[in-house]
Amino acid sequence: xxxxxxxxxxxxxxxxxxxxxxxxxxxxxxxxxxxxxxxxxxxxxxxxxxxxxxxxxxxxxxxxxxxxxxxxxxxxxxxxxxxxxxxxxxxxxxxxxxxxxxxxxxxxxxxxxxxxxxxxxxxxxxxxxxxxxxxxxxxxxxxxxxxxxxxxxxxxxxxxxxxxxxxxxxxxxxxxxxxxxxxxxxxxxxxxxxxxxxxxxxxxxxxxxxxxxxxxxxxxxxxxxxxxxxxxxxxxxxxxxxxxxxxxxxxxxxxxxxxxxxxxxxxxxxxxxxxxxxxxxxxxxxxxxxxxxxxxxxxxxxxxxxxxxxxxxxxxxxxxxxxxxxxxxxxxxxxxxxxxxxxxxxxxxxxxxxxxxxxxxxxxxxxxxxxxxxxxxxxxxxxxxxxxxxxxxxxxxxxxxxxxxxxxxxxxxxxxxxxxxxxxxxxxxxxxxxxxxxxxxxxxxxxxxxxxxxxxxxxxxxxxxxxxxxxxxxxxxxxxxxxxxxxxxxxxxxxxxxxxxxxxxxxxxxxxxxxxx
Amino acid sequence: xxxxxxxxxxxxxxxxxxxxxxxxxxxxxxxxxxxxxxxxxxxxxxxxxxxxxxxxxxxxxxxxxxxxxxxxxxxxxxxxxxxxxxxxxxxxxxxxxxxxxxxxxxxxxxxxxxxxxxxxxxxxxxxxxxxxxxxxxxxxxxxxxxxxxxxxxxxx
Numbered sequence: 246x247x248x249x250x251x252x253x254x255x256x257x258x259x260x261x262x263x264x265x266x267x268x269x270x271x272x273x274x275x276x277x278x279x280x281x282x283x284x285x286x287x288x289x290x291x292x293x294x295x296x297x298x299x300x301x302x303x304x305x306x307x308x309x310x311x312x313x314x315x316x317x318x319x320x321x322x323x324x325x326x327x328x329x330x331x332x333x334x335x336x337x338x339x340x341x342x343x344x345x346x347x348x349x350x351x352x353x354x355x356x357x358x359x360x361x362x363x364x365x366x367x368x369x370x371x372x373x374x375x376x377x378x379x380x381x382x383x384x385x386x387x388x389x390x391x392x393x394x395x396x397x398x399x400x401x402x403x404x405x406x407x408x409x410x411x412x413x414x415x416x417x418x419x420x421x422x423x424x425x426x427x428x429x430x431x432x433x434x435x436x437x438x439x440x441x442x443x444x445x446x447x448x449x450x451x452x453x454x455x456x457x458x459x460x461x462x463x464x465x466x467x468x469x470x471x472x473x474x475x476x477x478x479x480x481x482x483x484x485x486x487x488x489x490x491x492x493x494x495x496x497x498x499x500x501x502x503x504x505x506x507x508x509x510x511x512x513x514x515x516x517x518x519x520x521x522x523x524x525x526x527x528x529x530x531x532x533x534x535x536x537x538x539x540x541x542x543x544x545x546x547x548x549x550x551x552x553x554x555x556x557x558x559x560x561x562x563x564x565x566x567x568x569x570x571x572x573x574x575x576x577x578x579x580x581x582x583x584x585x586x587x588x589x590x591x592x593x594x595x596x597x598x599x600x601x602x603x604x605x606x607x608x609x610x611x612x613x614x615x616x617x618x619x620x621x622x623x624x625x626x627x628x629x630x631x632x633x634x635x636x637x638x639x640x641x642x643x644x645x646x647x648x649x650x651x652x653x654x655x656x657x658x659x660x661x662x663x664x665x666x667x668x669x670x671x672x673x674x675x676x677x678x679x680x681x682x683x684x685x686x687x688x689x690x691x692x693x694x695x696x697x698x699x700x701x702x703x704x705x706x707x708x709x710x711x712x713x714x715x716x717x718x719x720x721x722x723x724x725x726x727x728x729x730x731x732x733x734x735x736x737x738x739x740x741x742x743x744x745x746x747x748x749x750x751x752x753x754x755x756x757x758x759x760x761x762x
Numbered sequence: 763x764x765x766x767x768x769x770x771x772x773x774x775x776x777x778x779x780x781x782x783x784x785x786x787x788x789x790x791x792x793x794x795x796x797x798x799x800x801x802x803x804x805x806x807x808x809x810x811x812x813x814x815x816x817x818x819x820x821x822x823x824x825x826x827x828x829x830x831x832x833x834x835x836x837x838x839x840x841x842x843x844x845x846x847x848x849x850x851x852x853x854x855x856x857x858x859x860x861x862x863x864x865x866x867x868x869x870x871x872x873x874x875x876x877x878x879x880x881x882x883x884x885x886x887x888x889x890x891x892x893x894x895x896x897x898x899x900x901x902x903x904x905x906x907x908x909x910x911x912x913x914x915x916x917x918x
Binding site (some may be wrong): 574703704705706707708709710711712715723724725726727728729730731732745749752753755756 | 849850851852854857859886887890913
């Protein structure tokens, strides 16, 4: 490896580097379109402000034109002054209209290259190329926008350079990898099933928002119960006249409508996000493509996968549906872990986990272990005491003030009992297992989640104990995981130390740099 | 075995003095405020000053000593173990093979006592940086060199 680096450094100094390039000229068109979007709101605002004036419409158009021209002008200048250079050791970007900024990202630091196509760029055949370095957020380098082919070429260049293979930047062909093997894909039927399970009431939040607008414009108090009461049962009182049977039917109809709207929302959101979902195993790692309007194309190197998450929800679990996520340092559109198979049967997930070098079942002969029984009792008691104190406080308050019957204090007391019982019950389902290569943590009753981390890919191990835990002999094990969180509360102290000893032994056996191999 | 049984190395005794100094400096405003309230003669004599001064005395004299006694570290061939906390105990092990980079910091106060803080940065989200304050400056530098020799290459 070090010879390869030295050789490349020599090349970099002796050979004239490639010319800086600009992004695709059409990306200016995308910026202009976005500028038009930005101009709409001020136009509307001006129109409303001047609505008594006969020239209102011209004023609004004028403002719109001004904003559009200004932003288009800046977009053009910005495009003109933005150049990128694919060098021998790094990618350099220079930008800025008045002030200049230059950034260099060495190939070694690029975690992965992702391509993203939003609706407009997609229609124009453009793609946004993002270089993930683990810096996070706005610090990531991104090129907006390149042609499809150029984006694909850049990705190949970066991959090739990272491996220290190919020398000249311009000669790299878009090598179609013959060994790309589809690990998981969702056909239409699967997508629609997934959509139905993604039942969501988000549409009602949007409706509520619209209502608020309508309220201000129509000066109708939509949350005013009397208003509705009058509408429904008032002067005409059509609802009251319907009779009991019809009232029950209308309530049922309302519930059905709720169900339909929720399912349709879920369906639409799922289709938009996961249309054409394909996960492939290429020679360099995992490649995932998905999306209907915004198409994304993400490549994750296999060795960057730090841990797995197997998730599910209550109803879909009854039909055996699970989702699989990879935890890594790179971010997936804001989320910390990558969805690699959002909706699949366990039998389909197993090969994906194996391809990433993980397993979703502990090896033969490994025992699942529960937390400490003392922890179970203590956490139940703590719940009971907390809400019991609240109940006592409430009872005293009500008794003194005579505002209501002190019997209302039974509500928090009952809640406390319920929580304590829940704690006692759920304890049975929190389990951990350590096999020769992986550490497994399983949590939850109706919708269990499984976290699998590779023993050698952990970064540190901490044993934490509060005052009660120390007296009662249990501890929390906190594991340092790159890009995620993994801990287990209420382990017996001996088990915590045993786990730590074993994990540290595994970690010490390999250096961090060997993990990338 | 070794990660629990080996005796912990104590921090430099000056660490107690340094933490006492910090506690003393942050207690001053409260003591002054209580004296001002006392001078205002709102409540019977000593109702403000006495509890505040008592609390300040405990925080300045007793707490730093207890915390010093609770703290410790063990440096073995391939790992650093850091233990801390009076009520809430925390016992962390960082293998050298997972250290991304190392800092040795000295604040002005630490400098006057010849102390330094050693910080190990890991790639983990939890325990992204593990701090070990109260080391003699030379010790911190030696430990840094020792740990660095274990890191073969800094990746990521």
